[in-house]
Amino acid sequence: MSLPPIMPAQLDNEIRRIFHDEEFEEIEHKLNYVFQNKAYLVSAYTHPSKSNNCLLISYERLEFLGDALLDFLVIRHTFLNYDRNLTPGRVTDIRQDLSNNNRLAYILVSSNLHTKIRLNSNELSNRIKSYLNNKNIFPKTQSTNDRLNENISQWTDTTAPKILADVFEALIAAIFFDSGNSLEIVWKIIEPFLGTLFDRSIIDPNLNSIRSFINKGGKILEEFVDETGAVCLVQMPDGSLYEGHGKNKKLAKYDACQQAINNKN
Amino acid sequence: MSLPPIMPAQLDNEIRRIFHDEEFEEIEHKLNYVFQNKAYLVSAYTHPSKSNNCLLISYERLEFLGDALLDFLVIRHTFLNYDRNLTPGRVTDIRQDLSNNNRLAYILVSSNLHTKIRLNSNELSNRIKSYLNNKNIFPKTQSTNDRLNENISQWTDTTAPKILADVFEALIAAIFFDSGNSLEIVWKIIEPFLGTLFDRSIIDPNLNSIRSFINKGGKILEEFVDETGAVCLVQMPDGSLYEGHGKNKKLAKYDACQQAINNKN
Structure with a gap:
């Protein structure tokens, strides 16, 4: 060619x-x-x-x-x-x-x-x-x-x-x-x-915080978009809550799961 | 290689x-x-x-x-x-x-x-x-x-x-x-x-359903990714709703707009 x-x-x-x-x-x-x-x-x-x-x-x-x-x-x-x-x-x-x-x-x-x-x-x-x-x-x-x-x-x-x-x-x-x-x-x-x-x-x-989070028994509670961007609320099995933020829902979920994982390691 | x-x-x-x-x-x-x-x-x-x-x-x-x-x-x-x-x-x-x-x-x-x-x-x-x-x-x-x-x-x-x-x-x-x-x-x-x-x-x-859809006054309501892939929700000016699915958000949007266009032609 x-x-x-x-x-x-x-x-x-x-x-x-x-x-x-x-x-x-x-x-x-x-x-x-x-x-x-x-x-x-x-x-x-x-x-x-x-x-x-x-x-x-x-x-x-x-x-x-x-x-x-x-x-x-x-x-x-x-x-x-x-x-x-x-x-x-x-x-x-x-x-x-x-x-x-x-x-x-x-x-x-x-x-x-x-x-x-x-x-x-x-x-x-x-x-x-x-x-x-x-x-x-x-x-x-x-x-x-x-x-x-x-x-x-x-x-x-x-x-x-x-x-x-x-x-x-x-x-x-x-x-x-x-x-x-x-x-x-x-x-x-x-x-x-x-x-x-x-x-x-x-x-x-x-790297895949979301999968690790789910493997550890975490739950995605809520995902929504407001004026500031996307927000995701997740919960670990012990009841602790983490709020993630991002440009889109995927990034917000990633952020929330990463916070949850980091605090539990 | x-x-x-x-x-x-x-x-x-x-x-x-x-x-x-x-x-x-x-x-x-x-x-x-x-x-x-x-x-x-x-x-x-x-x-x-x-x-x-x-x-x-x-x-x-x-x-x-x-x-x-x-x-x-x-x-x-x-x-x-x-x-x-x-x-x-x-x-x-x-x-x-x-x-x-x-x-x-x-x-x-x-x-x-x-x-x-x-x-x-x-x-x-x-x-x-x-x-x-x-x-x-x-x-x-x-x-x-x-x-x-x-x-x-x-x-x-x-x-x-x-x-x-x-x-x-x-x-x-x-x-x-x-x-x-x-x-x-x-x-x-x-x-x-x-x-x-x-x-x-x-x-x-x-071929471009998304552009045709927007030209007809349609609106993209929501785009998100869940476990099954990307989902896009669109609405025609008459209020009718269509849900598109795809491997990524672009394809889901394309799918939703194509459905909306096909039903209105």
């Missing part, structure tokens, strides 16, 4: 006006991947608000494909490597955890891959700035490596601007097309960014 | 006891693909109720991977072939339409690929029989080709036993592993089974 028709080759001059050689090198060094066709890289960094040029498209399509590709590769990786120990249910947990936009946003920023994003929206720029300045999520002293290997479950509920996850997913699809549809190259490049997620998911049964 | 460790090579004797050579040939002829490792094929046809043998696993894992692979390949195909005419929104429609279990079940049965399924459950066998005997869905006089090219949107709402879609998805993953992780071979084999779906999706704006 040939390269997709979304990247006209004659764009080269225009692309060189957008990013200097040093900028390409900087991104490619962080990614550990050199693009044959730099248009893919520029496109992955171009928010729709900036793609007024009808030749050079935004990351919209790449993001869409990258999302599905990441999902597929994560499932393949878990099946190939953790095999018999891993039920489809546990793979679902990992998949959900990874497709969490806040996790992907965290990965992009922790790896310093967010600095070249091209957008034309003050509001969105400000939202990105305020996310980057959240010192709870990004302590100044931490290295990229430490960040990627941190257990960031507690931050998956913070609201990172979606554009950050979108760019990460678009980069995945950009590498896929640029490498001539190579699943192996894509996986080799992105796996290091996923950090210790897999190992942690296999080792740490707490 | 080497073949996954889910298929021990020493299974050959056992596999030959399950399917005769003619049976392998029959399936492979219909699929237009010859398996190097027949264990993949047997596994794709083995329901968990039948996998009492701890060496030969059921299709459970293959189905899981095949589902994500189909999703990814469909998105790639639409982006590569319909490019500029196709918004991500429309691609979402096609994706949802394809991951609809009833459509995949219909494809499996229309192609006569369901006859070798191995299961050990009377209830499930009876449910399959009653689906196959539905003459509205499968008129006796229709050829496989006619069936695959039929606009089956009206049947995507009937409830085909999930096992039929599962086997189709498992076959996709089985071909993927057997072909040495080749996206191109998988796509070449499965594309003919998808029939005229793509062309029809480009032409037929009715």
Whole structure:
């Protein structure tokens, strides 16, 4: 299958006006991947608000494909490597955890891959700035490596601007097309960014707080949505109650069960 | 990447006891693909109720991977072939339409690929029989080709036993592993089974039930996930309620809107 028709080759001059050689090198060094066709890289960094040029498209399509590709590769990786120990249910947990936009946003920023994003929206720029300045999520002293290997479950509920996850997913699809549809190259490049997620998911049964909670005899009492978001009320067999909060009911339930489990361990 | 460790090579004797050579040939002829490792094929046809043998696993894992692979390949195909005419929104429609279990079940049965399924459950066998005997869905006089090219949107709402879609998805993953992780071979084999779906999706704006539903003044009342999967409750302007179900919230919403639209057309 040939390269997709979304990247006209004659764009080269225009692309060189957008990013200097040093900028390409900087991104490619962080990614550990050199693009044959730099248009893919520029496109992955171009928010729709900036793609007024009808030749050079935004990351919209790449993001869409990258999302599905990441999902597929994560499932393949878990099946190939953790095999018999891993039920489809546990793979679902990992998949959900990874497709969490806040996790992907965290990965992009922790790896310093967010600095070249091209957008034309003050509001969105400000939202990105305020996310980057959240010192709870990004302590100044931490290295990229430490960040990627941190257990960031507690931050998956913070609201990172979606554009950050979108760019990460678009980069995945950009590498896929640029490498001539190579699943192996894509996986080799992105796996290091996923950090210790897999190992942690296999080792740490707490990842699936909901299942552990139910196994310990806990009960979901109530789930509802109010002005502040979703709320979930759960009860342990000894009668103790925990209230979880989240953006949606699933996250609220996760939060409540995690509280209950942590207090009982 | 080497073949996954889910298929021990020493299974050959056992596999030959399950399917005769003619049976392998029959399936492979219909699929237009010859398996190097027949264990993949047997596994794709083995329901968990039948996998009492701890060496030969059921299709459970293959189905899981095949589902994500189909999703990814469909998105790639639409982006590569319909490019500029196709918004991500429309691609979402096609994706949802394809991951609809009833459509995949219909494809499996229309192609006569369901006859070798191995299961050990009377209830499930009876449910399959009653689906196959539905003459509205499968008129006796229709050829496989006619069936695959039929606009089956009206049947995507009937409830085909999930096992039929599962086997189709498992076959996709089985071909993927057997072909040495080749996206191109998988796509070449499965594309003919998808029939005229793509062309029809480009032409037929009715495919997007959610958009039509909103345009008609419908409202999404509630979306949540329970043990059975995702559920979505919607309401038409006249007050009538519809409950949709699906593997995720998007599919549940699609299902609910499709019901509402069909009843109002």
